Amino acid sequence: MSKGAYPAALRRVIAALSKWPGIGEKTAARMAMYLLRAPRGEVGELAQALLELKEKIRLCRRCFAFADADLCPLCADGERRTGQLLVVADPGDLLALEKVGWFKGQYHVLGGLLSPLEGVGPDDLRVRELLERVRGEGIQEVILALNPSLEGEATTTYLGQELRPLGVKVSHIAYGLPMGGDIKYTDQQTLKEALSHRVEA
Amino acid sequence: MTSRQTPAIVLQIRDYGEADRLVNFLTPDGGRVSGIAKHAKKSKRRFANCLEPLNRVIFQLSPRPRGDLEFIQQGELVNPFSHLRRDLRRLAAGAVLAELAGELSAPVEATGSIFQTLNQALELLDGGGAPDSLLPAFFLHLLKLGGYGPRWRDCRQCGREPAPPLYFSISKGGVVCSSCRNAAAGPMLPLTPGVWKLLRLAQDLPPEKLHRLRFPPSQRDQSLALLQKFSRHHLGRDLKSWSFWEKMTRG
Numbered sequence: 001m002s003k004g005a006y007p008a009a010l011r012r013v014i015a016a017l018s019k020w021p022g023i024g025e026k027t028a029a030r031m032a033m034y035l036l037r038a039p040r041g042e043v044g045e046l047a048q049a050l051l052e053l054k055e056k057i058r059l060c061r062r063c064f065a066f067a068d069a070d071l072c073p074l075c076a077d078g079e080r081r082t083g084q085l086l087v088v089a090d091p092g093d094l095l096a097l098e099k100v101g102w103f104k105g106q107y108h109v110l111g112g113l114l115s116p117l118e119g120v121g122p123d124d125l126r127v128r129e130l131l132e133r134v135r136g137e138g139i140q141e142v143i144l145a146l147n148p149s150l151e152g153e154a155t156t157t158y159l160g161q162e163l164r165p166l167g168v169k170v171s172h173i174a175y176g177l178p179m180g181g182d183i184k185y186t187d188q189q190t191l192k193e194a195l196s197h198r199v200e201a
Numbered sequence: 202m203t204s205r206q207t208p209a210i211v212l213q214i215r216d217y218g219e220a221d222r223l224v225n226f227l228t229p230d231g232g233r234v235s236g237i238a239k240h241a242k243k244s245k246r247r248f249a250n251c252l253e254p255l256n257r258v259i260f261q262l263s264p265r266p267r268g269d270l271e272f273i274q275q276g277e278l279v280n281p282f283s284h285l286r287r288d289l290r291r292l293a294a295g296a297v298l299a300e301l302a303g304e305l306s307a308p309v310e311a312t313g314s315i316f317q318t319l320n321q322a323l324e325l326l327d328g329g330g331a332p333d334s335l336l337p338a339f340f341l342h343l344l345k346l347g348g349y350g351p352r353w354r355d356c357r358q359c360g361r362e363p364a365p366p367l368y369f370s371i372s373k374g375g376v377v378c379s380s381c382r383n384a385a386a387g388p389m390l391p392l393t394p395g396v397w398k399l400l401r402l403a404q405d406l407p408p409e410k411l412h413r414l415r416f417p418p419s420q421r422d423q424s425l426a427l428l429q430k431f432s433r434h435h436l437g438r439d440l441k442s443w444s445f446w447e448k449m450t451r452g
Contacts, residue, residue, distance in 0.1 A: 022219040114289075116296030117213060117254050119441035121448035150253045153286035161289075187249035189281055
C-alpha cells in the first residue's frame with residue numbers, strides 16, 4: 001500500500017482488515033471506506049462486539065465447543081444427555097451438524113485430526129478427555145463424524161480402537177454419494193466407498 | 202502455455218487463500234515439486250479424491266509465468282492406498298518413508314528410483330506387508346538412493362573389515378571397529394552383529410526383494426533408532442512423521 005494515498009488511521013484499519021482470511025487489500029479498503037461513512041454508533045457496536053468476542057468466548061469445559069460460560073448451551077441442556085456422543089474435528093463441523101437438527105445428543109470437539117505427515121498424534125487432540133467422558137458420563141454410543149480424508153479416516157480408525165474396549169457402540173457417518181449426485185459422474189473411489197457402506201433397502 | 206502430465210505421489214496439502222490449495226508432491230522426473238491447485242476446495246471434478254497425502258495420482262501441470270510454483274490444472278487418482286487408513290502402524294511407516302523421499306529429491310538422476318521405491322513401499326504396506334520390517338529396510342534403501350547410504354563393509358576409520366564389538370559413527374556414516382572407536386570423532390552408537398548384518402543386507406538388496414527381510418522387535422528398535430539419529434544428523438532436522446510412528450507403536 002502506498003504511504004501517501006491514505007491518512008495513517010485509515011491505513012491502519014486497511015492493514016488490520018487485510019489480515020483477515022479471504023480479504024485482500026482492495027476489499028479491506030472498501031470495508032474501511034464503509035466504516036468511515038457508517039454512523040459512529042454502528043462502528044462502536046462493531047468494536048464492542050469484537051472486544052466481547054475476545055473476552056467472553058472460550059471453550060466449553062466438557063465438549064470443547066465455543067461457549068460464553070463454563071458449559072456451552074448444548075452441554076448445559078439436560079435433555080441432551082441421551083447417552084449418544086457425536087465426535088467432530090472442530091467447532092465449524094459441530095455447527096454444520098447442529099443445523100441439520102437430527103442429532104439430539106451431546107458433542108465432543110477433538111480440536112483437529114491425526115496427521116501422520118505433520119506428526120500430529122493422539123496426544124495433540126482431546127482424545128484423553130473423550131475417553132474420560134465415555135467412562136464417566138454413561139455414554140452408550142459414540143458416532144464419529146470426521147471427514148472422509150486420510151486424516152479423518154485415520155482418526156476414525158484410532159478412536160474406534162480406543163473406544164471399543166470401553167463397551168460402547170461405535171459408529172461413523174456413512175461415506176459415499178451426496179444427495180442429488182449422479183452415479184455416472186462420480187469418481188471410482190467414492191463409488192467403491194458407497195458400495196462397501198451399502199445399507200439394507 | 203504448454204501443459205504436461207506427470208505421475209505423482211502427494212506429500213502435503215495446505216489451504217492457500219479461500220479456495221486454492223498448495224500441494225507438495227513427488228514426481229519421477231522432477232523430484233519434490235510444489236504446485237497450486239486453483240479452486241481445488243470447490244472443484245470436485247478436477248480433483249476428485251486426488252488431493253490427499255500419500256495418494257498416487259496423475260497431475261496435469263502447466264508452468265506459471267513467474268515463481269517456482271506450478272499450476273495443477275487437474276488430477277486423476279491412480280491409487281489411494283486406502284488400506285493404510287485402517288491400519289495406523291502401516292500408515293505411520295508409509296508417512297515416514299514418504300517424508301524421507303520428499304527430503305531426498307536431489308540428486309536429479311535418482312528421483313525416478315526414489316519415486317519408484319516409495320511407490321513400491323506404499324504398495325507393499327497397503328497390501329498388508331509388515332511395517333516393522335518394511336520401514337527400516339526401505340528407509341535405508343531410500344537413503345542410499347539419495348546419496349546418504351551408510352558404509353557397512355569396512356571400518357570408516359581404519360578401512361579394515363570390522364570385528365565385534367561394533368559401533369556406528371553417525372557423522373562418518375558407517376561402521377567403526379572397537380579399536381578405532383576413540384579415534385573416530387562424533388557421536389557413536391553400539392551396533393550388535395545381528396543388526397549390522399540385517400542393515401547391510403537391507404542396503405544391498407534390490408527394492409523388490411526387501412519385503413523378504415524380517416526385523417525381530419529388538420533389531421527393529423535398534424535399527425530405527427540408528428536410522429533416525431543418522432537421518433537427523435544429515436538432513437539437519439527430525440522428520441515430523443517419526444513422532445507419529447513413535448506414538449502409533451508405543452506400548
